[in-house]
Amino acid sequence: MKVSILIILTSFLVAGDIKITCEEHLFNLYPKNRDIRMHIFQLDKQIKNKVENIVKQRFYKDKLYYWTITEGDSTKAYAFLDNVIGKSMPITFMVILNIDGEIENVNVIKYREAYGSEVGSKSWLQQFINFNNNSDYNIGKDIDGISGATISVKSISKGMKKITTLYPLIQSQLK
């Protein structure tokens, strides 16, 4: 019994890693006077289909985890957590948008494959800063490619486009 409880507790801590990593990242990015809170957004089927058709990438679930970053009564940014599929494993990443829907920061929270982890490098992700729903996300032209990480590059780029495309459609419903 002790062993089973230990296993369960250990598993729970591992599973909670993603949330902890996300919040550590947010606390490092923003000054202490900012209030950071996690929420879950239930995706409306119509909006979900619309965005998926535009971007040609599915949402991993019918819901999205997001954080509001507020100062006083004013929301400064939204951080969205999403999962996209690489060659065979999911890639979990966070996109932070300012209230105008422009990308402020991107971070790969968890990369699970042997090849292609370069998509997590800060210098590569830096390219997406200021991109919004009207930006072009063409690889090799607007976004530098990464040799050996072709599938991951495509997945992450589409993932960013998915979130920036979604944002104006759900902005009014966010907390």
Add this chain to the structure above:
Amino acid sequence: MKLLHLFSILFLIMVLNAQDDFFNPGYSIGGYGELHWNRELDKDGETTKNLMDFHRFIIYYGYNWTEEWSFKSEVELEHNFVQDGDGELELEQAYVNYHTDKWGFQGGVILPTVGLLNEYHEPPLFFSVERPDYSKYIIPTTWFGNGFALYGKVADFNLRLAILEDLEGEGISASGIRGARGKGYKTTGYSLVKNLSAVYTGINGLRLGGSLTLNDAPINDEPDTSISVQMFEVNAKYNANNIYAVFEYGQNSFEGNNFTSPLKTSSGYYLDLGYNIGSMVNCNKLIPWFRVSNVSTDVDTDSKIADYMRLGLTWWPIDNVAFKIDYGTKTIKSDTDNPTTQINLGIGYNF
């Protein structure tokens, strides 16, 4: 105690729900393939080759047990048919992978990290209809075999040490190292191939790599006679601002032990330059490109030294499908008055 059980079950449900949000155990399927139409003409314009060939058909299958433990495999059918030595059916990859953020392990049928194409050879990833001859005769792509590998990431460097089955010494000839691949079929492990590689990806769009591979390749599975093989190669690929550039150089050295090696040195290189004009003509990706290359499977024998010039146009209507056409000449050093003209058409895909 009952209460404890209840809490345990509740915890388990929470755990499963939490894990389900980001990772699910399960399989993944992929694949790639390529149709080629190759024509060759002699200096008088006479057709010496006219071949239509569904060269490769590959199915990838993987299973992820956990985020760390997975299995990955690729089965390949070459030339669409297998009978009496024609065509090939190969288990090109089949390995268990343990992966963490910093390091990982692979064991089974694996690929050594040597050259750009050995691990990344899906047809939409390279310009030409056929893989460069460099990647066939200097780097024996696709080189796979039984073994295991350790890999890790330090700053912007990916490091990998792969240990594989011996090369087959009797397969080494003036035509190079290609015939020495054991392909995982009842191979030996006397000396073991040691393949050490490093790849730098610290600059956006640029990949720089290199590897050193060593093996005493036994002759007819007998370690008392062998050929010491040393392979050294460097490679670079740049893909940004619509510019596509690839360069590879490799040199293989051979030395017989109680055996006379049929050659001492192979070497070669190729340089590809291309520019994406897709946005000018309003399509996804369209690249005119140029290649210059030399492949010397035996640098001491003029009939084994070839120079290549090639022009091509590759169109990707979507990123996973490539239509290719290329035209070029191959000139053998011992017969420079009779260059061969090569014209190739191809369709490649991956998913």
